[in-house]
Amino acid sequence: MALNQRSTPTIAAFLALLSLGAVCACRRQSSGDLAEGQTPASLIITSSSFANDDRIPQKFTCDGAGLSPDIQLPSPPSGTRSFLLVMDDPDASGFVHWIVYNIPPDTHDIPEGASSGGRLPAGAAEGENSINKAGYFGPCPPPPSPHHYVFRVYAMDKTLDLPAGETKKDLADAVKGHILAEGRLTGLYTRGGG
Structure with missing residues (x-):
């Protein structure tokens, strides 16, 4: 034909x-979720920097100072040895913005600016983000659509025997079968004020 x-x-x-x-x-x-295939208990994660499903203020983005936001952690479930924090952008194929692992279980707050200000909890380590640097990289989406930034916190039944600078892929095998609970906080950002 x-x-x-x-x-x-x-x-x-x-x-x-x-x-x-x-x-x-x-x-x-x-999904970008390290607990995929598991059924962990739920954690409630909050922030004084922004509300869940709300706009992330400019000072936490590439258009501002690029500070890491405040993340408030709940009391951990029994058996928790550490927390793990992963921030990624599912609208950009899971672009990783921030990883912090081996956060002590008695930590209730990761303060604003902790990543660049040397104020991470004692013993915590930062992993490598998608721009190949350890630490926080703020939202910087292409216009015009808003992107969703998901902060996932995992309560772990162990501390990770890994050096600083590990990637999300490196962590995936190390956490398998060790996640007790998971919580999420989602923020949105559009460049140009949206």
Whole structure:
């Protein structure tokens, strides 16, 4: 069957939509959650910097000072030996913005600016983010759509015997089967004030 000139753009558009659907389906399968496949108890994570599902203030982004926000941790469940914090952007294929592990279980607050200000809890280590640096990298999405930034906190039944600077991939194997509880805090940011 020969294709006429009118059907060629239609077929091309159909193939483009089909491939976009395949990419979106693949992205949905990777949630970025280290507890995937497990059923941990729930933790309630809060912040004095922003409310859940609210806009992240500019000072915590690449458009501001790039400070790490305040993260408030709950009392841990019995058996907790450490907390793990992972901040990523699921709208950017799980771009990792911040990892902190071996947070002592008696920690109730990671203060604003802790990453750059040397104010992490004693014994905690920062992992490598997606720009290949240890520490916090604030939201910096391309305009115009808002991106969601998910702060996941895991209560672990062990401390991780890992050096500072580990990646999320490195942590995935180390935490498997050791997550007691998980909590999430989500913030949104759009460049240009949205």
